[in-house]
Amino acid sequence: MYTVFAGGVGASRFLQGLVQVVPQEDVTIVSNTGDDVEMFGLHVSPDTDIVLYALAGAVNPETGWGLTGDTFAVVDQLQRFGYERWFNLGDRDLAMAIHRTRLLREGRPMHEIVAGLARSWGLGCTVLPMTNGRIETRIVGPDGELPFQDYMVRLRTEVDVREVVFAGATGALPAPGVLDAVSGASAVILAPSNPLVSIGPILAVPGVREALAGSRAKRAAISPIIAGQVVKGPAANMMRTLGHEVSALGVARLYAGLIDLMVIDEQDRALAPAVEALGLRCLVTDTMMTSPERKTQLARDVLAGLDAF
């Protein structure tokens, strides 16, 4: 049984490979809901939906998010009523937000809702939100706190990040199934997602970090930083301004004590000794998931790396 902590695009690509290698039924995904946002009065879960769409083969491959061939009639029309058009939610994407919002208003817990969505998309894996509560990732910049999507989408990450805050984390609980998925798995894999704002919120849910640190599962993380850069998203800039080394080694330092195996790209081979000096095993392989074959191969390599000890 494989448990994957997942953010958005990077995680979804790794998961596409993983489910080619192991049965979907053996995979449990713990999804970051710290990016969730209310847009137009609708509850939108960007990271969870990216993962669902990717595993359903429906994600827009050009953007990495949203649905292939989606249209934008609703957000276009909403401008008539004074809404800004910075959050570009497609019409079919919005249908999922409408459905999720309806269920939330009826009092259904998020883990039930997400399980139903995964079934609706024909998935065999288990998809769990990190919490049924509300933890909001906020970016503290020079002008104060921003909701994550404001930072990420509206301001295109052009903010000097001084701190990342997980508002509401202290009182939150892991969603039912999360702690079992960490302690009961044979392997836990931290997907190649932003360690600060994608994996970070999951680890901020009370009990999760401790469960991972104490789990008897074999634990791996895949660096989203390759040759000092990130394939997608603000991880590199954010790590830099927060004083972390922008490298696979910097990522490894953030995860030390929580994982057994650090997976880094061949371009970062020179960092392997320093990673090992943290007390971690280090797997050097091709982590650029630019084709279905390379996604599958990365999943195979990670599982082989976990089998090797």
Next chain:
Amino acid sequence: MYTVFAGGVGASRFLQGLVQVVPQEDVTIVSNTGDDVEMFGLHVSPDTDIVLYALAGAVNPETGWGLTGDTFAVVDQLQRFGYERWFNLGDRDLAMAIHRTRLLREGRPMHEIVAGLARSWGLGCTVLPMTNGRIETRIVGPDGELPFQDYMVRLRTEVDVREVVFAGATGALPAPGVLDAVSGASAVILAPSNPLVSIGPILAVPGVREALAGSRAKRAAISPIIAGQVVKGPAANMMRTLGHEVSALGVARLYAGLIDLMVIDEQDRALAPAVEALGLRCLVTDTMMTSPERKTQLARDVLAGLDAF
């Protein structure tokens, strides 16, 4: 100042003509919200939206409801999540429902919301919901009560109507402005809408019937029944099964005591003496609004008929 009690398609066509004859600023519309329905967790106001779209020149002329050239990506996609597709809400139409729902959830009263929507569509007239409360028109059939849209859209009116109920009417209040619009107008016009389920709910709001009966305004109604048939909708069948004569005379009987002038079609000229025998003036004219010119001419005729006494 002209106040019009309005249902959906028939009323919207009459209003399109009226605003060609008098300034929009002189027109106040009291809109039926008894048909309002929650679909997919969104609050939809079919009659109000038909009127707004028609006056904005945006209504689909083929159906009489919805927006010209609208698409249906969201309702298509919602089927994936188990929703039935009987309520065919277009994507741009749905944007208005999303906006209205958000404002309602924020606690904004419906009359403020509708006023804002009218402004968003560039309208100069005043559009008032009949109430800020919730009055639900329900159809009692052989198998019990049905919400109006279930009867109208899902079951395509194929129900033996035994009674029409306005659930919640007893405790409801007219929306701010409604009673003033009835008592302070120079003319009140009951649009050619279904007297039982479009004008009926407005009259069922406590105080409205009394205000209309006691108003010093000149009061007219236009029969939606022409030659024993209705141009659109279930009025004819519904009147028949509820024991009313399916004719302009039957409509006049429903409004006796509330109006001064009954406007009937030339095809029903023979009914004029019987209408007058109810103590009403009767204007016989062309009420078939099959072109912009005929809509405008009907408005002119009704206003002239009101001016004549």
